[in-house]
Amino acid sequence: MNNGQIILEIKNLHAGIEGKKILKGLNLTIKAGEVHAIMGPNGSGKSTLSAVLAGKSEYEVIEGEVIYMGKNLLEMAPEERAKEGVFLAFQYPVEIPGVNCAYFLKSALNEVRKYRGLSELDAIEFLNLAKEKMKLLELPEDFLKRSVNEGFSGGEKKKNEIFQMIILEPTLAILDETDSGLDIDALRIVSEGINQMRKPDKAQLVITHYQRLLNYIVPDFVHVLANGQIIKSGGKELALELEEHGYDWLTNGKG
Amino acid sequence: MSDKNDIIESLVKKEYKYGFYTDVETETVPPGLNEDIIRLISHKKQEPEWLLEWRLKAYHQWITMKIPTWAKVKYQPIDFQSIVYYAAPKTRKAGPKSLEEVDPKLLETYEKLGIPLKEQERLAGVAVDAVFDSVSVATTFKEKLAEKGIIFCAFSEAVREYPELVKKYLGSVVPYTDNFYAALNTAVFSDGSFCYIPKGVRCPMELSTYFRINASSTGQFERTLIIADEGAYVSYLEGCTAPMRDENQLHAAVVELVALENAEIKYSTVQNWYPGDELGRGGIYNFVTKRGICKGKNSKISWTQVETGSAITWKYPSVILQGDNSIGEFYSVAVTNNYQQADTGTKMIHIGKNTRSTIVSKGISAGHGQNSYRGLVKVAKSAINARNFSQCDSLLIGNKCGAHTFPYIEVRTPTANVEHEATTSKIGEDQIFYCNQRGVSTQDAINMIVNGFCKEVFRELPMEFAVEAQKLLGVSLEGSVG
Ligand SMILES: Nc1ncnc2c1ncn2[C@@H]1O[C@H](COP(=O)(O)OP(=O)(O)O)[C@@H](O)[C@H]1O
Numbered sequence: 077m078n079n080g081q082i083i084l085e086i087k088n089l090h091a092g093i094e095g096k097k098i099l100k101g102l103n104l105t106i107k108a109g110e111v112h113a114i115m116g117p118n119g120s121g122k123s124t125l126s127a128v129l130a131g132k133s134e135y136e137v138i139e140g141e142v143i144y145m146g147k148n149l150l151e152m153a154p155e156e157r158a159k160e161g162v163f164l165a166f167q168y169p170v171e172i173p174g175v176n177c178a179y180f181l182k183s184a185l186n187e188v189r190k191y192r193g194l195s196e197l198d199a200i201e202f203l204n205l206a207k208e209k210m211k212l213l214e215l216p217e218d219f220l221k222r223s224v225n226e227g228f229s230g231g232e233k234k235k236n237e238i239f240q241m242i243i244l245e246p247t248l249a250i251l252d253e254t255d256s257g258l259d260i261d262a263l264r265i266v267s268e269g270i271n272q273m274r275k276p277d278k279a280q281l282v283i284t285h286y287q288r289l290l291n292y293i294v295p296d297f298v299h300v301l302a303n304g305q306i307i308k309s310g311g312k313e314l315a316l317e318l319e320e321h322g323y324d325w326l327t328n329g330k331g
Numbered sequence: 332m333s334d335k336n337d338i339i340e341s342l343v344k345k346e347y348k349y350g351f352y353t354d355v356e357t358e359t360v361p362p363g364l365n366e367d368i369i370r371l372i373s374h375k376k377q378e379p380e381w382l383l384e385w386r387l388k389a390y391h392q393w394i395t396m397k398i399p400t401w402a403k404v405k406y407q408p409i410d411f412q413s414i415v416y417y418a419a420p421k422t423r424k425a426g427p428k429s430l431e432e433v434d435p436k437l438l439e440t441y442e443k444l445g446i447p448l449k450e451q452e453r454l455a456g457v458a459v460d461a462v463f464d465s466v467s468v469a470t471t472f473k474e475k476l477a478e479k480g481i482i483f484c485a486f487s488e489a490v491r492e493y494p495e496l497v498k499k500y501l502g503s504v505v506p507y508t509d510n511f512y513a514a515l516n517t518a519v520f521s522d523g524s525f526c527y528i529p530k531g532v533r534c535p536m537e538l539s540t541y542f543r544i545n546a547s548s549t550g551q552f553e554r555t556l557i558i559a560d561e562g563a564y565v566s567y568l569e570g571c572t573a574p575m576r577d578e579n580q581l582h583a584a585v586v587e588l589v590a591l592e593n594a595e596i597k598y599s600t601v602q603n604w605y606p607g608d609e610l611g612r613g614g615i616y617n618f619v620t621k622r623g624i625c626k627g628k629n630s631k632i633s634w635t636q637v638e639t640g641s642a643i644t645w646k647y648p649s650v651i652l653q654g655d656n657s658i659g660e661f662y663s664v665a666v667t668n669n670y671q672q673a674d675t676g677t678k679m680i681h682i683g684k685n686t687r688s689t690i691v692s693k694g695i696s697a698g699h700g701q702n703s704y705r706g707l708v709k710v711a712k713s714a715i716n717a718r719n720f721s722q723c724d725s726l727l728i729g730n731k732c733g734a735h736t737f738p739y740i741e742v743r744t745p746t747a748n749v750e751h752e753a754t755t756s757k758i759g760e761d762q763i764f765y766c767n768q769r770g771v772s773t774q775d776a777i778n779m780i781v782n783g784f785c786k787e788v789f790r791e792l793p794m795e796f797a798v799e800a801q802k803l804l805g806v807s808l809e810g811s812v813g
């Protein structure tokens with residue numbers, strides 16, 4: 077795959093939940109090597125977009141299509157999408173008591189590897205890989221033995237998401253407000269992790285409410301989501317304008 | 332999407348793997364229970380007079396007793412006069428002496444169940460006693476065990492060959508007056524396993540009994556008695572299955588364990604009786620009395636159970652901690668899916684000084700399943716410095732199931748320390764989606780979460796059994812989230 081190949085193409089996407097329409101004709105194209113940021117006020121549908129892309133069953137697609145790597149994404153089961161290389165770093169990662177991080181991530185990695193025709197890693201191979209990547213995120217020694225997200229601080233939960241992303245090496249990473257709840261040190265560490273995955277054959281969709289994250293992760297494109305549509309797109313300077321003027325600047329008069 | 336359809340399909344097609352029926356010629360007695368039937372059973376087994384008398388006493392006690400109704404389970408009244416109390420595969424001789432004499436069809440049945448009885452094929456380290464309907468059909472590795480003085484045989488054989496031992500301990504832990512089903516079992520029990528480990532002997536292999544109900548309209552009433560003499564050790568495994576039928580069948584067993592000074596008995600069960608279909612039709616009523624006594628100082632009895640089968644489970648493996656410093660343990664996983672009901676737990680009766688008990692109960696409810704933990708921790712005045720720790724966790728899958736906890740604590744000495752912890756959690760859609768998003772299928776996600784939940788219990792099981800139990804749990808919960 078080379079720079080410029082289309083990874084994700086969203087065409088006229090209408091989607092909602094429990095009869096409530098949230099996305100109302102969203103269009104977005106992401107090519108290999110690109111980092112796109114989606115910004116928008118609370119409740120504008122950012123998490124809805126990430127949930128629809130990941131295949132959460134409560135969400136209903138009313139109209140439109142989503143093509144991922146030339147395939148109809150919306151037809152795939154969530155785990156199939158994951159194995160095809162779509163990764164979602166959750167805004168609110170759930171706790172899974174009793175299942176430790178090592179076991180969980182090793183199962184996930186081997187599912188993905190099997191799907192890609194690679195050999196499964198055994199426990200030792202996995203541990204070597206995991207320990208190396210843990211250093212990068214400054215995760216504590218006992219991290220792998222702890223239950224997934226159980227009793228984690230907000231920062232640890234977000235680090236865990238990025239840790240999983242780095243191990244699973246997705247083609248398209250969707251990061252839903254990964255910066256929220258992070259102190260400045262954690263923000264720096266997490267951003268470094270994300271930047272490390274910035275590669276010519278991969279793409280990132282970074283969802284955020286604040287401009288702050290984009291000082292660390294410099295996007296190629298910034299889109300403003302409001303009222304279920306992308307109402308403005310631009311380069312990284314758009315984020316700064318938003319910071320200065322607020323979302324009202326764009327949404328005023330649009331209802 | 333496609334995955335959901337798979338799960339729904341697997342739910343519809345979900346089959347109980349052991350639901351087949353073996354066509355063997357069976358010898359039965361007429362249905363119903365009265366003195367004549369008991370005499371007939373006793374006669375067929377060529378029992379001594381004392382045993383018949385004991386049975387008859389139990390019968391007379393039983394007819395005065397009422398069905399216990401305190402458990403949180405619902406079912407149609409059982410017609411005890413329509414049950415066949417004795418069924419045995421016909422053999423040319425009474426009691427096969429060796430495997431060569433066992434009906435090949437029976438050997439085949441056990442092969443199908445994954446329990447090859449031919450010794451050379453058997454996984455090293457496990458001796459098996461196989462009970463088919465009412466009788467023991469084969470016991471493996473007998474000679475090897477005999478070299479160490481270990482007795483492991485069919486109950487009826489023990490009555491003939493070791494009457495003194497049987498007489499001394501039978502009913503000493505569970506008297507027939509104990510409860511309705513124990514009295515019934517005493518009156519009509521047909522066979523089971525007997526095991527005696529002599530002083531100072533560590534049993535070199537796992538001992539195992541495999542129970543199979545085959546004939547229809549019959550009840551199974553087996554009796555197990557295990558004695559570990561001073562300083563002895565034994566690990567014992569019990570497994571069970573039954574064919575699929577629309578009717579409910581009764582299984583009312585009694586298990587008695589006796590641990591003398593410094594002895595240890597580890598008793599593990601993987602209970603997989605037919606649970607009934609997804610609408611709750613058929614299935615085994617598993618009404619079992621299991622109790623051990625730590626008679627001597629420093630003795631230990633440990634119950635581990637994985638209960639995945641049966642329409643109804645009513646069972647409380649208990650320990651009487653009589654010897655000073657003795658230890659009782661109960662580790663349990665109980666799964667109820669579809670319309671299964673389980674009311675299970677334990678009783679820890681502390682009598683000796685410094686006695687300790689541990690209770691770890693994990694209840695998993697899915698579908699319309701109802702799961703109750705019921706446990707009693709009783710500390711007598713004499714049990715100075717007794718300690719108990721209980722942990723009861725419930726896991727719910729879906730919205731239509733239920734989990735209930737009934738802990739009873741009676742403490743008569745201020746020196747005792749009793750702790751109880753309980754939690755209830757739910758496998759949520761969000762947890763499953765999180766796993767899906769990482770490439771893990773829904774079924775694997777449930778298995779992963781459930782196995783994590785049961786970890787503390789599974790690690791008490793012997794290795795091969797633990798693997799089996801994990802798989803079984805997976806099958807039991809198939810289609811529980813759709
Ligand atoms: N389960 C739900 N049922 C009904 N409305 C919902 C549900 N989840 C989210 N919404 C609504 O959808 C809209 C978009 O939510 P969301 O995508 O989470 O926004 P964002 O991530 O941009 O803050 C909000 O108005 C929110 O209240």
Ligand SMILES: [Mg+2]
Nearest residue numbers: 122123167253
């Ligand atoms: Mg959001």
